[in-house]
Amino acid sequence: MTVTRFAPSPNGPLHLGHAYAAVVAHDLAREGDGTFRLRIEDIDGARSRPEFVEEFLRDLEWLGLGWDGEVAFQSHRLASYAQAGERLKAMGLLYPCRCTRAEIAAAATAMGPDGPVYPGTCRHREVDPEGAAWRLDVTRAMEIAGPLEWMDERAGPQAATPQVFGDVVLLRKDLPASYHLAATLDDAADGITLVTRGMDLFPASHVHRLLQALLELPVPVWHHHGLLVEADGRKLAKRRGSPSLGDRRRAGEDGRAIADALRAGRFPAGISLSQALDTGT
Template sequence: MIVTRFAPSPNGPLHLGHAYAAIVAHDLARKRGGTFRLRIEDIDGPRSRPELVEEFFLDLEWLGLTWDGEPAFQSRRLASYAEAGERLKAMGLLYPCRCTRAEIAAAATDAGPDGPIYPGTCRHRDVEPLEAAWRLDVTAAMERAGPLEWLDESAGPQVATPQIFGDVVLLRKDLPAGYHLAATLDDAADGITLVTRGMDLFRASHVHRLLQALLELPVPTWHHHGLLVESDGRKLAKRRGSPSLGDRRRAGEDGRAIADALRAHRFPAGISLSQVLDGGP
């Protein structure tokens, strides 16, 4: 049975881009007789705003979307992130790093999907682990895991190449876990069989496939959908003040009509759907 999910972070209100992502996940599950789950990714430190969670529920109901079961919360899964981190440390695949972004930018010679690729400065240094981030030694991890593949419903079979990110941070010094580790563990815990998300996260799936192999997790299929973008090509973003669903709801707009328009790819003026990957090689 297919199981999908929508996993927003309560660090700002939802907008039309979130609505489109939720609709894709919801409709795929419903059309295939599956399950649609809701997960709240609320471990982003002081940026997480608990009061927004109820707003998310109201927004999704306003759009006519229903989820199955109780919503999951990342903040209730901190022990699982720590346990996975210890397993990877025991394998000798994590190392502490105290480099700043400025130091990484100055030393990097290549760029990847997330910006300058970390040059491995701390990989063989004696770094005090307190107040340090923990990076995955991707080369060693791939040697251990061997060749890996993953499947995207639109793009087809993919060969995992997590090296394009360099040694990614899995355990942050300021948060319980980085995105790559938390999302991978959560999708396994929630029984997700079809990971739906925007094209901007297509390349992240290379890292997630590696983590699944290392931690012996189930391997889902992926479905990367297009992103709603503004006229300048930038994706809709909370930080740039894209109109929120909550504001539209309180103004009396018809949420179900908005959802149907998004399904039919009828977007407001100045907004279009892009299938282009963001950044990276």
């Protein structure tokens, strides 16, 4: 049975791009007589605002997208992130880092999916762990895990190459966990069999496949869909003021008609399958 999820962050209202992501996840679950779960990724400190959660629920109902079971909240799962972090530390795979973004940019010799690739500055240093971020020693982790593959429904089989990110942060100094760690653990906890998300997150799946191997988690199939874009080709984004679903709903627009238009491929500006878009949300 197919189990999918829609996992928005309550740091701003949903827009049409979120609606498309929700429709894709919902419909893929329903096609296989499966389960569509809703998860709120609410561990982003002061940026997470509970009032947006109620808006999200109303928006999904307005679109005609019903979810199964109780809504899950990342903020209820902090212990699982800490436990996974301690397990990886015990394996000798995490190390503390105090490098700033400016220091990383100045020392980096390569660019990765998230920008300058961390050059491993703190990997062999004595660093005070108090208040530091913790990075994954990706080279050593791959030596332990061995060659890994993962499957995308649209792109086919993929050889995992998390090295393109460098040593990613898994435990942040300002948050309980990074997106990489939290999303991977949550998908396993929720029994997700098909991870649906935008093409901008395609590279992240290489890191998530490695974490699944290290933490002995089940391996789902992935489905990376296109991203709705604005007229100038940039991804729809909360921070750029893309019209919200809540505003459309309160203006009396027909949410089910909007969902049907997205299913039919009728997008206001267009859609992109590129991984190299401005990824602000």
